[in-house]
Amino acid sequence: MIEIEYLHKKFGNNQVLKGIDLEIEKGGIFAILGPNGSGKTTLIKSILGMVIPNSGNIKLDGKIVKGKWEYRNEINYLPQIANFPGNLKVKELINMIKDLRSGTNAEDQHLIELFRLQSFLDKKLSNLSGGTKQKVNLVLTFMFDSPLIILDEPTTGLDPISHLRLKDLILTEKAKGKTILITSHIMSFVEEMAEEIVFLLEGKIYFKGSINELKTKTQQPDFEHAIANILTTSDA
């Protein structure tokens, strides 16, 4: 599904990605983990073409994505911070995104009901709370039927019920055979959802494999300690 070769990215003097080689197969949930500033968002934004790498290739289904834009029809992306134009109403925003992706079917009605957003449809986005904005963000992400779904910190600001509904939503999408990439700092969420994890450290891939493999590698009984173990040993 996604092939990344030798990816480098520098912002000014700050070398964020230092040669990432990664292959993600079709179908399943993959978690991209790493401490703050390890390059997770940069990696995701490179896949989306928002960040332009200094060197290296990114291929989606065997095709190089650099300079292209049509391939984004195949991707649903949930940005980390829900920044929306404040003077639009929720309804207008949803219709606008639908209009921009015309040609694909949008399933927004069922999602609006799932996240109880009906009463917010006529409100302006600048008047919404952080959690409600994140729900709108989720509706915009999941309303299209694309084979690749990228979620950057999807749980931010969600209440427990919405959190549960989000998990169900991700699992239904997975059951349809989709590829789902998630970044998150909430380890219990990752442990529950992800089948395979990719651990980034200082712009390189430190570990790729299943959660059990990580536990055996670090000789820790549970996932949270395994991650903590990587972070402490790498610092020393």
Added chain:
Amino acid sequence: MLKILKYSFFDLMRSRWSYVYFLFYLLLGVVLLFLNNDLSKAVITLMNVIIILVPLIGTIFGVMYYYSSREFTELLLAQPVKRSSIFLGQYFGVALSLSLSLIIGLGLPFVFYGIFKSAAIWDFSLLLITGTFLTLIFTALAFIIALANENKIKGFGYAILLWLFMAVIYDGLFLMSLIYFENYPLDKFSLIATMFNPIDLSRVLILLKLDISALLGYTGAVFQKFFGTSLGLIISTGMLALWVAIPIGIIYRMVKRKDF
């Protein structure tokens, strides 16, 4: 690109600033006509105002719009839309709404005053065309400045500086060099120097059409002598068009390489 343009345009049409700008020009038109009581005189006064104000508003508005629509841009970048379409769509959205405010705001009072029955109709339309050119040029320059500066304060600073340079400082430097090098033939120098400033270029363009030699100034006179009135008009219009095309080209290139 048309979809983005549509959204940017309607977004702006709903904002307060478009109306402020529109009402300002409406008021200006009415006051000028009232004070001058003569169409062609009002056109000349208007020229002086337009040449200074349109660039100022174009630059400030362009920079402001770019920074305030950053969220919108980020949202669009993850959608299947071409990068250049996003930014050019936004640019044309701003430039179009500013031009419309100018044309309708100034046009209405003059139409009611009877511009269509007057001989000044061509002078007036040329004025509006030049105003539109200046809006296109300075909004594009503002977008370039905003694209190059992540920092809002810096962006605004450079934008104001650009306007100040083009509207005031450039002329001062130009005059000083004319006095300093008065013993040398300066025809070609002043011709080229005029081409490099869209504000000077617009002034020459309008004055050539109005045919008021007293107001032409040194550059205008050289322009008229060198090209004659009609060729001068064509060349200055062509240069203004280049002044639009080149910044748009630069925006196109910058956008391709930028990270978000």
